[in-house]
Amino acid sequence: MGKQDGRDRQVTSGPVDDSTATILHVDMDAFYASVELLDHPELKGKPVIVGHNSSRSIVTAATYEARKFGVNSALPMSIALRRCPQAIILEPHFERYTHYSKVVMSIFDEVTPRVERLGIDEAFLDVAGTRTVFGSPVQVAELIRSRVRSETGLICSVGAASTKFVAKLASGLSKPDGLLVVPHDETIAFLHPLPIARLWGVGGKTEESLRGRGYNTIGDLANTPVDLLRKTLGDAAAQRLHDLSWGIDPRVVHDGADEKSIGHEMTFETDITDPQVIHRELLRMSNMVAVRLRKAGFVGRTVVLKLRFADFTTITRSRTLRESTDLGRRIYEEVREIYDALGDSPVASQRADRGRTQNAAIRLVGVRAEQLQDAATAQLGLWDESEGWREAEDVMDAASARFGSGTVKPARLIGHSATERPRLGQRD
Numbered sequence: 001m002g003k004q005d006g007r008d009r010q011v012t013s014g015p016v017d018d019s020t021a022t023i024l025h026v027d028m029d030a031f032y033a034s035v036e037l038l039d040h041p042e043l044k045g046k047p048v049i050v051g052h053n054s055s056r057s058i059v060t061a062a063t064y065e066a067r068k069f070g071v072n073s074a075l076p077m078s079i080a081l082r083r084c085p086q087a088i089i090l091e092p093h094f095e096r097y098t099h100y101s102k103v104v105m106s107i108f109d110e111v112t113p114r115v116e117r118l119g120i121d122e123a124f125l126d127v128a129g130t131r132t133v134f135g136s137p138v139q140v141a142e143l144i145r146s147r148v149r150s151e152t153g154l155i156c157s158v159g160a161a162s163t164k165f166v167a168k169l170a171s172g173l174s175k176p177d178g179l180l181v182v183p184h185d186e187t188i189a190f191l192h193p194l195p196i197a198r199l200w201g202v203g204g205k206t207e208e209s210l211r212g213r214g215y216n217t218i219g220d221l222a223n224t225p226v227d228l229l230r231k232t233l234g235d236a237a238a239q240r241l242h243d244l245s246w247g248i249d250p251r252v253v254h255d256g257a258d259e260k261s262i263g264h265e266m267t268f269e270t271d272i273t274d275p276q277v278i279h280r281e282l283l284r285m286s287n288m289v290a291v292r293l294r295k296a297g298f299v300g301r302t303v304v305l306k307l308r309f310a311d312f313t314t315i316t317r318s319r320t321l322r323e324s325t326d327l328g329r330r331i332y333e334e335v336r337e338i339y340d341a342l343g344d345s346p347v348a349s350q351r352a353d354r355g356r357t358q359n360a361a362i363r364l365v366g367v368r369a370e371q372l373q374d375a376a377t378a379q380l381g382l383w384d385e386s387e388g389w390r391e392a393e394d395v396m397d398a399a400s401a402r403f404g405s406g407t408v409k410p411a412r413l414i415g416h417s418a419t420e421r422p423r424l425g426q427r428d
Contacts, residue, residue, distance in 0.1 A: 010170075011178040018137045020184035021160035022128040023253060025167040026144060028104065028156045029176040031121035032061035035100050036090045038153050047087040051077055051341075058341045060092045064176055074337065094317070097121075100152055107147050111140060116253045118371065119302050119320030122171075124164055126253040141179050162187065163249035165200050187247035192219030199241055201323055206233070221245045254373065262298065263306075263368025264288050271310045271361035278339060278365060283332045285367040290328035293369060299324035300369030305335045307342075308364035317342070324373055335367050 028034070032050045037043055047066035051059045055078040062071045062080070069084035081087060101120040108115045111134060114126035127140045134140045141158040148156050155177045159170025162184040169191075174180035182190045196215050197207045213232060215221045221229070222245035229238035243249070264285040272278060282305075293300060304318040317338045325331065 008173065009175065009178060010173045010180050012138075012174075012181040016138065016181045017183050018160060018181050020162045021137050021167075021181050022126060023161055023164055023167045024125040024127055024137065024141055024144075025159045025164070025171040026108065026123055026125060026141075026156050027158075027168075027171045027175070028121040028148075028154060030061060030063050030067075031100075031154070032092060032097055033063045033090075034154050035096050036093070037063070040090065043088055043090075047071070047084050049077070049080055049084070049087045049089050050092050051080075051089060052091065053077070053089045058337065060341075062087075100154065103152055104148055104154070104156070107144060107151065111144060114253050114255050116255060119318070122320075124167065124253045138179070138181060141181075145177075145179065163247060164251050164253070165244055165249040166190070166247060168200065169194075169198060188222075191245065191247060192217060192222060194218050196221060199244055201237075201241065201244075206237075218245045261304075261368050261370040262289055262292050262296065262300070262372065263304070263366055265306065265364060265366035267308075267364045268362070271363050273361050275339075278362060279336060281365050282335050282339065282367060283328075285365070286332035286335060287328035289367055289369050290326055290331055293326040293372075294375075297375050298369075298372040299326045299375045300331070301371035301373065302369070303331050303334045303338075304366075304368040304370060305338045306364070306366030306368065307339075307362055310361035310363050312363070314364075318370070320371070324371075326375060331367065331369060 033048055036050055037048065040048075045065065046063070047069065048063040049059055049066055049071060050061040051057050055076075057077040059071060059073050059075045059077060059080050061073055066080075066084050066087050069087075071080045071084050071087065077089075097120060104121075105115070105117060105123065108123055108125055112125050112127050112130050114129070116124040118124065125140075125144075127134075127137050130140055134143055137160045141160055145156055145158060148154055157171050157175045157177060158179045159167040159172070159174060159182070160179070161167040161170055161182040166182050166187055170180040170182050194217060196202060196210050196217060199218055199221070202210070209232060210221065215224065221241060224242075226238055226242045229242060232238070233241065266281055266285060289300075300321075301324045302318050302320045304316055306314065306316045308314045319334050319338055321330070321334065
C-alpha cells in the first residue's frame with residue numbers, strides 16, 4: 001500500500017454522510033517515534049530515527065520528517081543515515097510502547113466492544129451500535145482522537161468506511177493527524193483514481209508486474225476481466241484484488257482475535273552463542289508454526305520472537321505484518337529480522353555490561369503467530385515470491401500427510417533436530 005510520509009494526505013472537512021461508514025481503522029502516527037518524543041519535545045519537527053546506533057542495526061521507526069527522505073522501518077541503519085545524515089537517533093524503549101498501547105486500546109474498548117487489535121498501534125472498530133451513546137461515526141472518531149491526544153500526548157489518524165479495506169486505506173491517506181470518511185456510495189470514486197500500489201496486498205514485484213501490463217491505477221485493474229488477471233496473478237490473487245478494486249470486502253471486525261496464538265519453543269541442551277544455529281532453529285520452528293496454522297485453518301497477522309538467556313532473563317519482540325500469513329518462509333523472514341536487529345542492542349535486561357544479544361548465551365528460542373484469523377475469510381498477503389514458497393510448502397504438507405511429519409523439509413534443516421515445546425493459547 002506504499003510508504004506513508006504525509007505527502008499525499010487527504011482529510012474530510014465539512015459535513016459528510018457518515019451513516020454507512022461504521023468501520024473505523026485507528027492508527028497511531030509514527031507510534032514508536034512519537035512515544036520517544038514525549039521525553040524529547042525539543043526534537044519535534046526534526047528528522048528522528050528510533051533504533052540502535054550501529055551500521056548493523058535496522059530502523060525501528062522514524063518520524064514523518066525522516067520518512068520524507070525515504071527512511072522507513074526495517075531499513076538498514078547504514079542506508080537510513082545515508083539518505084538522511086542529519087537524522088537524530090534515539091534508542092528504543094519497548095516497555096514504554098507497551099504501556100502506551102494499553103492506554104490507547106483501553107480508550108477504544110470504552111467506546112465499543114467491537115475492537116480488533118492489529119498489533120501494538122492500530123485497530124479496527126465497529127461503531128455501528130454506538131450511535132445512541134457517542135453519536136455518529138465521525139463524532140466517535142473525533143472523540144477517540146481527542147482522548148488519545150489528551151490522555152497520552154500522542155496523535156492518531158482515523159479512516160471511516162463501510163469495509164475494513166477502505167477504512168484502513170483511508171486512515172493511511174489521512175496521516176498524519178487526520179480523519180478521512182468514505183461513505184459507501186463514494187467508495188468506487190474514491191478507489192479507482194488511486195495508484196495500483198494502494199491495493200492491499202500489492203507489493204513491489206506485484207506492482208512492477210501489473211504496471212508492466214498497463215495497470216497503473218486501481219480503476220485500471222477493476223475494469224479488467226478477472227479471467228485476464230488470472231494469467232498474471234493466478235486464480236486466488238486475481239479474484240481477491242479484483243474484489244477489492246470494487247470495494248468488495250466481506251470481512252467483519254473480530255473482537256478478541258488477538259488473544260489466540262500458535263507457537264513453538266525449544267530449549268537447547270547447552271547454551272548457544274552462534275547466530276547461525278539460532279537462524280536454523282528459527283527456520284525450523286517457523287515451518288512448524290506454519291504447518292499447525294494450515295492444519296487449524298488459521299493465518300496469523302503478528303509474529304513473535306522469544307529469547308531466554310543463560311541467566312533466565314527473557315525477552316519477546318513482535319512484528320505485525322501488512323497481511324496475515326500461514327507461510328513458514330514468511331514467518332521466518334520476520335523473526336530472523338527481529339533477531340538480527342537485536343545484534344547490537346544490550347541483552348534482555350538492557351544493561352550494557354551484560355554484552356550484546358548475539359554474543360550472549362541463549363538458552364531458549366521461541367516463535368509464535370498471534371492475531372489469528374480464519375484462513376477462509378482472511379485476506380492473504382501477496383509478498384514477493386509468495387506463490388513459489390506456497391507451492392513448496394504445499395508439497396511438504398502433502399508429503400507429511402502421506403509419509404509422516406518431517407519427511408520433506410528445507411535443505412538447511414536436513415541433519416539437524418531438536419526438542420520443542422508446542423504452545424497454543426494465551427500470549428505470555
